[in-house]
Amino acid sequence: ASTLGAQAAQSGRYFGTAVAAGKLGDGTYSTILDREFTMVTPENEMKWDTTERSRGSFNFAPADQIVSHATAHGQRVRGHTLVWHSQLPSWVSGITDANTLRTVMNNHITTVMNHFKGKVYAWDVVNEAFADGGSGQHRSSVFQNVLGDGFIEQAFRTARSADPSAKLCYNDYNIENWTDAKTQGVYRMVRDFRSRGVPIDCVGFQSHFGSSGPPSSFQTTLANFAALGVDVQITELDIAQASPTAYANAVKACRNVPHCTGITVWGIRDSDSWRSGENPLLFDGSGNKKAAYGSVLSAL
Numbered sequence: 229a230s231t232l233g234a235q236a237a238q239s240g241r242y243f244g245t246a247v248a249a250g251k252l253g254d255g256t257y258s259t260i261l262d263r264e265f266t267m268v269t270p271e272n273e274m275k276w277d278t279t280e281r282s283r284g285s286f287n288f289a290p291a292d293q294i295v296s297h298a299t300a301h302g303q304r305v306r307g308h309t310l311v312w313h314s315q316l317p318s319w320v321s322g323i324t325d326a327n328t329l330r331t332v333m334n335n336h337i338t339t340v341m342n343h344f345k346g347k348v349y350a351w352d353v354v355n356e357a358f359a360d361g362g363s364g365q366h367r368s369s370v371f372q373n374v375l376g377d378g379f380i381e382q383a384f385r386t387a388r389s390a391d392p393s394a395k396l397c398y399n400d401y402n403i404e405n406w407t408d409a410k411t412q413g414v415y416r417m418v419r420d421f422r423s424r425g426v427p428i429d430c431v432g433f434q435s436h437f438g439s440s441g442p443p444s445s446f447q448t449t450l451a452n453f454a455a456l457g458v459d460v461q462i463t464e465l466d467i468a469q470a471s472p473t474a475y476a477n478a479v480k481a482c483r484n485v486p487h488c489t490g491i492t493v494w495g496i497r498d499s500d501s502w503r504s505g506e507n508p509l510l511f512d513g514s515g516n517k518k519a520a521y522g523s524v525l526s527a528l
């Protein structure tokens with residue numbers, strides 16, 4: 229096939245990108261978006277600091293713009309993200325009472341998921357809850373510090389009741405290398421959730437890579453998680469300098485794992501990237517296909 233989305237579809241997968249609502253009016257941007265991609269993730273528009281800037285006051289307008297664009301163009305939507313320590317308003321991070329925070333977290337999850345019911349295929353229910361480095365434990369955050377270890381389970385249970393037909397994912401970075409303590413910590417959590425019936429359907433591997441691309445164990449990591457009974461996805465792929473080989477390696481790791489159901493790159497043109505100084509994407513600033521585009525298309 230001649231586009232990323234159509235090529236991925238030949239093996240039953242999607243190919244997605246992060247989208248910024250403010251760029252939908254840019255013709256170069258939206259032409260590439262609608263030609264190449266079959267899934268979209270709002271880059272910032274579904275984060276807490278946009279959706280509930282003050283308690284109980286919800287703003288869905290920017291995310292709605294992306295969701296309507298996606299619907300109009302036959303693209304599905306990944307919801308990103310409900311519970312995350314970053315891009316979190318200070319009225320939430322300042323809560324010190326557990327009952328208050330539990331109510332606030334559950335209300336946020338329920339209200340946001342209800343608004344997008346039927347329009348969001350999968351939610352990153354919890355994002356980046358594990359610490360970097362060798363601990364394999366949860367990172368410090370208001371949720372961890374006030375609610376304790378159980379906050380992740382609580383978030384997933386609330387999400388399942390809010391929208392039983394949405395896929396519920398845990399999403400994180402630096403969990404691509406199998407032997408890393410962080411990877412093992414997330415793996416133990418998913419194994420525990422599956423064994424106790426805590427609702428979790430998928431694990432997202434952000435995959436923000438340096439110039440050499442994924443670690444050689446990436447495919448093993450994807451396969452080991454999938455063996456727990458969850459789908460896996462590459463959710464925020466970008467690679468410093470976008471080496472064609474590095475991109476092909478990332479794509480092949482997913483392609484070789486039957487339950488790796490899709491790949492999302494974190495932006496369209498290099499100039500759209502949060503790492504724009506590293507030119508990590510598949511299209512240059514003018515919207516031309518880079519060498520990595522061709523290698524991804526062939527590897528899909």
Ligand code: XIL
Nearest residue numbers: 271272308355401434464494501502
């Ligand atoms: C980034 C966005 O791309 C930026 O525009 C924003 O300023 C910060 O967040 N992990 C995630 C994404 O889960 O939400 C982050 O997106 C990149 C790292």
